[in-house]
Each structure stands twice: as structure tokens, then as C-alpha cells.
Amino acid sequence: MKKYFIFSFLLMGLTGILTAQKHITLEEIWGGAFSTRGMEVLHSMKNGKQYSILNFDKEQRVVSVDKYDYSTLEKVETIVSTRDLEEIPYFTSYAFNQDENKVLLATDVEPVYRRSKLGTYYVYDLADRKTVKLSEHRIQEPTFSPDGTKVAFVFNNNIYIKDLHSGETTQVTTDGEKNSIINGVTDWVYEEEFAFVRAFEWNADGTHLAYIRFDESEVPEFSMDIYGKDLYPSQQVFKYPKAGENNAEVSLYVYGISDGATEKVDLEEAYYIPRIQWTNDADLLSIQVLNRHQNNLDLVLYSIEENNTRVALHETDEAYIDITDNLTFLKDNSFIWTSEKDGYNHIYHYDINGKLIRQLTEGPWEVTRYYGYDQKRKRVFYQSVENGSVNRDVYAVKLNGKGKQRLSSQEGTNSATFSADFSYFINSHSSVTSPPRYTLNDAGTGKELREIVNNEKLLKKLEPYELPAKEFSTIHVNGNDLNMWMIRPADFDPAKKYPLFMFQYSGPGSQQVANQWGSSNDYWYQMLAGQGYIVACVDGRGTGFKGAEFKKLTYQELGKYEVEDQIAAAKELGQRAYIDEGRIGIWGWSYGGFMSSNCILKGNDVFKMAIAVAPVTNWRFYDTIYTERYMRTPQENASGYDDNSPVNHADKLKGAYLLVHGTADDNVHVQNTMRMVEALVQANKQFDWAIYPDKNHGIYGGNTRLQLYTKMTDFIEKNL
Template sequence: MKFRSFGLALLLTTASPALIPQIAPQAVAQQKQAITLEDIWSKPTFRARSVPGFNWMRDGRYYSALSEGNLVQSDVTTGKPVSTLVSAQDLRVVGSNEPLAVDGYSFNADEQKILFWTAEEPIYRRSSKANYFVFDRATKKLAPLSAGGKQSYATFSPDGKRVAFARDNNLFVVDLATMQEKAVTTDGVVNKIINGSADWVYEEEFSFAQGFFWSPDSRQVAFYTFDESQVPEYNMQEWGALYPKDYRYKYPKAGEKNSVVSVSVHDVAAGRTTKMDVGPEADQYIPRVLWTKTPNLLSIQRMNRLQNKLELLHADAATGKTQVVLTDTDPAYVDVADDLRYLNDGKQFIFSSEKDGYRHLYLYDMKGKLARQLTKGNWEIGAIEGLDEKNGQVYFTSTEASPLQRHLYRVSLKGKGKSRLGETGAGTDVVNISPDTRYYLNYHSAAGEPTTVSLRNGQDGKLVKVLEDNAALRQTLSQYNMGKVEFFDFKTSEGTTLNGWMIKPANFDPSKKYPVLMHVYGGPGSQTVLDNTGGGVALTNYLWHQMLAQNGYIVVSVDGRGTGARGAKFKKSTYANLGKLETIDQGEGAKYLGTLPYVDKSRIGIWGWSFGGYMTALAMTKEADLFKAGISVAPVTNWRYYDTVYTERFLKTPQENPGGYDDNSPVQFAEQLKGKYLLVHGTGDDNVHFQNSVAWTDALVKANKDYQTLYYPNRNHGISGGNTRLHLYRQMTDFILKNL
């Protein structure tokens, strides 16, 4: 798990249709309807529309998308189809009358060949395997990429002559002229050696699954090798058969051994593989590998195990020799970002760092000498979104307007002329810029408002066309009894200002006293207090809280210390002592709410998922006098049970910092539980293991404490599939109605 705001959003995905009992709301305005659980999860009542399947084509004027099995090209300025690139009838395998059921596709560089994939199988959060097919637009020939079993991450070489893919822990290259397949590696073994793919912890915490990369000249493939033979195995029972199946995989818990990671470069024509020199230390991380724009020069990022030192290495792909060109350090930890950009002239690169207290952009020459700082101020960049080298401009999102908002900005590579693009108002902008930066899609949302998707000019941000305004959804929402989202802040007893949002019942009466349900996530760098609603999972989250408000509850979220968008000092204040300050701040939030004349301070509850489940368990014990009820979903209850990369980044190793692991483990405070408590977990959670809830319930039993529990057989960290999500939220809703 990457504990962050993403975690909760993912976990509130719309489930499969099913019928569930309607929850009877308290008195509401007669002319408005009441939201039901069925509206949220079973019906398309609140379905948000977007611009589906949007993929920029290389000229920036057109985009492609699948439509009824056809691959269609559309004009970005009108949104109207202009041609059919590939007909569904052309996607029939020899011997079959049925076209492929396509799950996805990708073009080669000149867009004349296309990889289509079908029968995709997810593995973990980002990994999958599928059957890939190569389609030649000139000949209309469709051919399977390989007959040796499903492939992962099939990728064209830049010249379109070859495709590389991973399978069974090995890396392969196919020559498209002959369709001859060559194994680049042959030593891959499950739970021992992985080539060309990430191991579990890299996939989860460094956010990538594909572990190979074509060189710009198509002559070489750089790839990862993970030797995980010394990593301890974790096993889970898969229930259903007469004898449950034992599923085993490598999972490095905090303080245990990691994979030994190496990087190699394979020269395809010569058939020669050269190992890059990543240093003598085996107990380290290689979180990023990237080809520069200079021929034969590979970029490698290296981190020490404590993750407080990141080094940028440049490697000679022919010899494997490396040189450290840049070092970024921090007393706490260095976050890995994806803002490294090498310029086409081969002379400079852009890099982001928090070294001045906020994440900003810097320009360096290829030897690591600083040319200039491109952005500066008491705000943070979110990410680089585009690069216009012709005009010397870099596009990025940032929090300059407010930590609660994100907007698109542009600055010159000289560090001058910074400006915001697009007059979108308050709220949050998510952007998708064309490769040539001529246009960009802007997904704008504000609290309580569905997403508006617009096409905008990349040079001045002016509106070209509104592609989706969700007018139908806005009309639907207007017919329901919705409470307004109100943002607030308050100062704690320690003098820290915290941000929050609040949803009151639509028929709110300030003379009455209302129960409050607090929603918490709280992990390092995360945010739940954001000025957005969005569509899909974010909208579902919003609607469930609105439904609770219609049942007479005020719903609140407070971002405590350790959360993001307020600078490194605020975010890293929880370093080496996760859970302490975060729990204090949720307690401070409850105390503040208790001072409001319309809040019944004897009826404050709290709930959260993942890191939020951990926070809920601590709040219900260490701050037990403040909370009447709580729900923990898939919580960590002992950081010794969680993975190396995430946990040690924020706590060091348990050998170095045992107190940081034990002093804020809910297991240590079971005797302090007072309120009504519901614990939920999936037995097939490969991320936050069910072991956490087993240890926690054991502690509660030993402390003779009453609690309720729900376990979901074989369900992963998202606890979904079939009727699962509907069942879960019915149980949680009933628990809140009965106990708060």
C-alpha cells in the first residue's frame, strides 16, 4: 500500500449492481429526494460522465479511442470522429469469426503498428498479464505476439521493429519482421529471480510494475533484475475448495531482507548484456531508471535503505561505468518523484526537490551543476505535466493558490514568466497535455460540483470547447437533498492550524445538537481536505457522506500534521513516530467540534480505511474519551507487519527505532478501548495483511473488550467484487445508525 489520499478514493469504487434495503432518512425537505445506498452502488443515478478512452495522437490535433470494437480517430477541437483507424472486423484471429475483445492498445512511434491486448488478468495493484497481438495498419495483418503464454507490459521499440515483454520472470524481445522471439534472460524463477518486472514492494511503494526500458535509438533494452531469494515469504489461505490453497509470495516486512536489485543493458543486435555499476552496497533501492537523450547514457536513481539520500547516476550503457551527478538529502526522508526530464539538446535536465522546504523545480547541466531554480515560494509543485522545449516552457500543477487546490502553471526554463493557465476558478484541475503542448484537457472539479472536462489552448489556457459538463448529473443532484461542503480551519492547543471540511444536513438547524462522524486517512503526504468532488470514486465517496448527512449526521474530515501540500516541515513532523501527532490532531479536531453549539460532543465517531483504519484504532484507544464509535477498515495495527519501503521511510528500521514501532501500535492500547468499535478486513489482503487484524482482535480479547468484526474471504485490500462493497457499506451504515 502507498498510504496516501489515493488509498481511500480507490476503496470507494462503485460496486457491481445489487439490491439492498433503503435507509430511512430523517425529515428532509419535501421537494427533495433522499439518497439511498441503492442509488450510490446499484443504479446509475449519480453516474458521472467523462471523456472515455482519450489517447493523444502524436500531432496533438487528434486523439484515438475504442468505440464498439473499432479504433477511431477524432478531432480534438470538435470531439467528432474523422476516421476509423482499425475496424473491429480487422481484429479477427485466423480461424475465428469473432473480433478480439480488446482490453487496451498502444501505438508504435509512427502510429503505423498497434499492439492490442485481450484477456487481461490483474496480478497486484499495477501488474497484469494478457494476450498481445500486433496489428500492421498497412497490411491489416493481425498476429499474436507470442505463443508461449500470456505476456506482461509488451512495448514497441521506438523504431517499431521490435517488441519487448516480460513473462514468467524473464525478459523477451520479438523481431516483428520475422516474428522470431528471443529470450534476453533465462534465469527467472518464481519467488527467486525476477527480470523485467518489479517485485511486490517496488510495485506497491515505488509505483511501477514494468521493469524494462527501450533506448531512444531502439538498439538496447535496460532492465531490472530482482534477486528476492533471501526475502521472507508470506502465505495466505485461498478459501473455497475442500482443502484451502496456500498462496505464497515474497513480502519484505520492516527490518527484514529486501531483494538485491541490479540494472543491466542488453544490446539487441550484438546479443550482449552489460551490468551497470550501482555500487557495492546491496542493501539499497533503485527506484527509477530512465534513458537520457544522449546516446548510450542511462539515468539511474539510487537510494540508501533509510531513504534519506537519493543519488542520480549516469551510466555508460556500453561499459556499465557510472558517475554520481546529483545528490539530494534530507534529515528525514527523500520522496521519489517523476519530475526528472532530460532536454533534447542533451545538455540539461530538470529535477524536483524539497531542499528549500517545498517541492520545487531546478535546472541542472549534465554534470549536475545547478543552472537555476525554476520555481520558488511557500507552495509546492504537484507534478510536471508537459515540456515545450521549442519555446522553452515547462508546465506543472501546483498548490500556489491554496493547499486545498491544484491548478496548471507554466514557467520558462529561464525561471521567468510564471503564470497560471486557464480561468477555471477555485477547485482542482487535473490536466492531460498533448505531446506538443498545443492543447490540453482540463478536468475541473470543486467541492460539491461534478467534473467539467474542457479542451484548452496550451499557449494561453483559453477555452476551446467544453467536452463534458455533466449537466445531467448536475440536474440529478439538484433533485436530491444535498448539504453544502464547508471548509474551515482551527488552531490546536499546540498552536498548529489545521484544515478541514464539513457537510451538514441540508435541513440543518443551528439550534439543534448533531452527532458527528469524522473521516480520516492521515498518512504522510496525503490529503482528504481538498476542494474537489470529481467523478467516479471521488463522487461515490462524497455521496455516501451526503447520505449520512441526510440521516442527521454532520460529516467532517480534518488533515492533521504529516499530511501534504503544506511543505516539508509540516509533512515530515511525524517522522520516526508515526501515529503520535496524527492521533493528537484528530483528537484536537474532535475537541474543536465539541465546542460548536450545534455539535453533540458525546456523539462523535470516526472511521477510516488503511492508514485511516490505523488512525481510527488509535483514536478509539488513545483518545477514547472523545469518540463514541469507530470503524477501522483494513488497518495496520503493528508497523512491524508492514513492508520495508513504506514503513522504514517514515520510521527507520525497527532495529534502529523500536519505540517508533511499538509506542503507537493500537495493540499496545487495547485496554483503553471504550466506545463501540467495528473492525473490517479481507482475508486475501496482499498489502495490509489480515495478520494485522488477527493480532488486534487477540489483544482486544485479552483486554476483555467488546467489538464487532467483519471479515471478507479472499478479498484484497479494496474489499470488492460482486456484492461485497454493497454488503460492506450496508453493515457500516447500520453500525453508524445504531451506535452513533
């Protein structure tokens, strides 16, 4: 079996572990005792020499946006502070206009769904130090025009534009209506699965505004009871298209600022419009158009002057095409594009007519992030897994495809935030043994210039604790070397037998085995290891960063190959002398809950127990865009849906099974768990379950996480 190990310990050497006295508690984990320091709302200033961040002085209760110099890391000035704003006691985010002489401040922000929010917004003018309130209402997605004289926003599903000079507000659309028509922001399923909320864009000179209109009148409604504290519960009703059902009909419009005229863009073949983006030419809008199967993507260009469209680039795939934010137009309107068309995700350069100029990156590895293009030095910056699929590094390559350079130097997970002129970047690095560390680096050479933030205090705090290592390796199952990590007890004795507790997520393109600093769950796993469990995680087929073929193998059969891999991995691990094959458990959340449910049912001779949190139990219950991307519709692929749905295998349950769900989960509806419960009841199977009133997919708030993890820990101790 091929292996590669990181045996370093979180503590200062083996001696520290053997003499450790303290044990991690759930109260510490979920009380924030081991949280890390970072950099909040980092923005590179237009001059490329300075950056700003959001600071909060806890003692004085003052929020400020402060400017720092890249070369010295010294604070240059305070741009805006609540100390000087009588009408704004606090703000939680900020955004500059293009000239950086105005800043948008967000207050009183309330989440709607995962990415969307409502808030009260103010514009602060840096010259006269005055603020303007955009609206008396809570609004969505306020965005400056290119010249900073106007702000477009959405209120009650309609688009408005406020003129900051005259103070007048113009209503652009009038037909917005809840659960019927949406203008300028996305519906639930676009927000969740195409990962964007603002569905309007200013053109380069601010003369036109393009926006997407959603007609969701024919989309079925979903309702959730909100129990609250009143005598009678209320209901949240929203449009949610489940697999095979109607989606919103989308259309695209361009609004003229000067004459108030609106033109509809002719996109007859558009089932989905997952992205719109203006080119550098104020007359030319790019639109990404996708079919329902999500395997045919057109990059369409629309000319305002000619009022016509043409296809610049067409891409197709036998399975599906992922939508990204990597499209970048250069000064000549040629563009950067990323694609999996050669089997791995790589960077391509096309002219404005869609003719390939050059493939910039190539090899049996994936580009994982695209950072941008330095026009002056003609260099493209990106992140990739060329140094191993569990690692991330920052690279640069010239536009001619030559001179590829690795800019990060430390093994682990590196992520970059570049200055506006690409002369510097702030590198965030972490590994399984190193908490996040932020450094200033030279973008030309990658050389580290200065340290900005570290988490040495956290490492010092962890020294007295009994923290075993997370070991990385591969495990060979079903013809593949799969990435795996394992945490063994600090006093591990190979002559003893230990129960095995497995974790996985397994969703398409996901990754859990990564060389980065751990999350709160990792402290939980180390706590369990301290109680005598071995904890392991295997990324099976269908997960990401090993090429398109590996990822797309699960197409139309979600839950088949991934479950086979978890069962086979459990069997292989169970053959190791130090693991008790009769005491193997598994758990997961969301897609991971779908997996853990299937594993204890289809692998009932392997797994003794399973925990499923917020699981999908039948893909027929989940949304169109995500599910159909990987499964097509239930009408086309009934067996793919039904053969691997846990609700259809409830009669196979033998071990201990814990089901957990929040009643206000707008993403994976509690319906999934309720139908699973009914299936188990009718199969006369005993199980445990926990329902969290008014909690969403994250199941958090107050002591909720502490109570949940206490319940899961007790369940493991009792059944494994």
C-alpha cells in the same frame, strides 16, 4: 478561527434543497447511479493536432480506438475496431509505437497485484490491417522498440524480445523463477511503494535494453489462504519484506540487441533502484539510486561505450526523499528535476553534469504534478497549489524562470493532458459543486476553446435529492490551522445538538480535504447527514501540500501527531453548541483504519465509536519501503513502532469498535486484524468485526461494498 467557505449547494439553489423529496440510498451509491462520464485512455497523437481515445459501443458490443481533431473535436477516423478483427472480440487498452503505424492491443487482462497484470496481446499494423499475436502465453508489460520493429515483454520472470518482421522470439534472460529471481518487472514491494511494474527500458535507437534483476531468494515469504469454492482451500505464497527484514537484492544490466551480450552496471552502493531512464543520448542511461533509509538519492549516469558510471546529482534529506516520475531530459541532455530541498516541492533545471542552471518555481506552495517541456516555446508546464492547498491549477513558466502564467481559470481541481506539441491541452476540472468537465484549451493562453465532455445529466439527476453542502474551513488545533470540510444536515438547526462522525486518512503526504467532486463515500456522508449526523474531515499534521516541514513532522513517529490532531479537533468541534460532545465517532480505511483505531483507544474519553477497515495495527507487519521511509527499521526505532501501535493499547478500549478486513489483502495483511482481535480478547474487550473471504485491500466485487456499507451504516446508527 480563520475560515474560507464554499457554500454553494450541489442542487440548483437553496429552494431545491428545502423542497427535495428523494433521499440517497446505499443501493444507488454502490449500484453506480451517480457515476461520472470521463475520457477513456486518452492519447495525444505525435502530430500534436489530433488525439485518440478508447470507445465502447454498448449496444453493438464494439470496441474501437478513434482519432479526433483538437481544433474541431470532430472524429477524423477509426484507427482500429473489433468490428474488423475476427480474432479479437474485445480489447481493454491500447498503446502506439513511436511512429504510430502500429498499435498494441490488450485482451484477456487479469490483475496480479495493484498495478501489475497479465494479458494476451496483439500488434495491429495500421498499413496492412493485420494482427500479430505476441505470445501464446499471458505476458507482462509488452513495449515497442523505438523503431517499432520489435516488442520486449516478460513471461514467467524472464525477458523476451519478439521481432515483428521475422516473427522470431529471443529469450534475453533464463534464470527467472517464481519467488526467487525476477527479470524486467518489479517485485511486490517495488510495485506497491515505488509505483512501477516495468523494470526494463529501450535506449533511444533501440540497440540496447536496460533491465533490473531482483533476487528475492532471501526475502521472507507470506502466505494467504484462498477459500474459493472447492472442497479444499488453496494458498497464495509470495515474497513480502516486512519492516526490518531482507529486501530483494537488485542489480542492473544492459543487453545488446545485435550481439546478445549482457553487461552488468557497477552499482555497488545501490540498495534500491527506484527508476531507470535513458537520456536522449543512446549511449547514456540514468539510474536513480537510493539508500535503505531513503534519505540519500543519487542520479547516476552510465555510459555503454565507456562501461562506467558517474554521479550527476546527489540529494539528501534529514527525513526522506520522495521518488517521482518528473525527471525529463531536454535535447541538450540538461534535465528537469523536482525537489523539496527549499522546503517546498519545486522545479529545477540542471545541466548534464548536475550543475544547477536555475530554480524555475519558488514560493511557499507545492508543485503537485509536472506535465512536460515545450522545446519550441521553451516553456515548462505543471500543476500546483499556489491558489490554496485545497485547489489545483495548471501553470506554465519559461525555462529562464520568467513569465509564469496560470492557464486554468476555474477554482477547484484542474488537471491537464497536453498535445504532443504542447499547442493544446485538455483540462479536466471539478469542484465540490461541479462534477468533472473536460474542455479543450489553448496552451499558449489557457483560453477555453471548446467543451468536450460534461456531467450536466448527473447534476439534473441529483436535483430531486436532499444533498447538503460540503463546507470548507480551517480549524486551529495544536498550533496549526488545519484544513477541514464539514457536511451538516440540509435542515440544520443551530439550536439543536447533532452527533459528529469524522473521517480521515492522515497518511504522509496525503490529502482528503480537497476542492473536487466527491467520491462514492461523499454520497454516503450526505446520506448520513440526511439521517441527522454531522460529518467532518480534518487533514492533520503529516498530510501533504503544505510544505516538507508540515509533512515530515511525523517522521519516526507515525500515529503520534496525527492522532493528537484528530483528538484535539474532535474536542474543539465538541465545544460547538450544535455538536453533542458525547456522541463523536471516527472511521478510516487502511492508514485511516490505523488512525481510527488509535483514536478510540488513546482518545477513549472523546470518541464513542470507531470503524477501522483494513487497518495496519502494528507497523512491524507492514512492508519495508513504505514503513522504513517514515519510521526507519524496528531495530533502530522500536519505540516509534510500539508506542503508537493499536495492538499495544487494546486495554484502553471503552467505546464501540468495528474491525473489517479481507482475507486476501496482499497489501495490509489480515494478520493485522487477527493480532488486534487477539489483543482485544486478552484484554477482555467487547467489539464487532467482519471478515470478507478472498477480498483484497479494496474489499469489493458483486454486492460486497453494498453489504459492507450497510453494516457500517447500521453500526453507526446503533452506536452513535
